[in-house]
Amino acid sequence: MFQISLPNIIVAYLFVTLAVLFGIWVGTDWKRKRREKRHRRFRLVCNICGVPYEDRSRDPIPPCPNCAALNERVSLRDL
Numbered sequence: 001m002f003q004i005s006l007p008n009i010i011v012a013y014l015f016v017t018l019a020v021l022f023g024i025w026v027g028t029d030w031k032r033k034r035r036e037k038r039h040r041r042f043r044l045v046c047n048i049c050g051v052p053y054e055d056r057s058r059d060p061i062p063p064c065p066n067c068a069a070l071n072e073r074v075s076l077r078d079l
């Protein structure tokens, strides 16, 4: 019969546990980045008054709600 020692069982248990935790961590981080990227697509910062705002219309040059200046959509990057 196949025999395995107690230290090997403990090592295998720890390895599987760490692999599962690493998978959960990578999965949640990927979801968070995807959600932020989707959210950033609609975020704009006015070039005139600097107010950040959200515009979900398909207008390529949406007006600022604060000063009505037209702002071109540019992708906001991570800092």
Ligand SMILES: [Zn+2]
Binding pocket: 046, 047, 048, 049, 050, 051, 064, 065, 066, 067, 068, 069
């Ligand atoms: Zn503005």
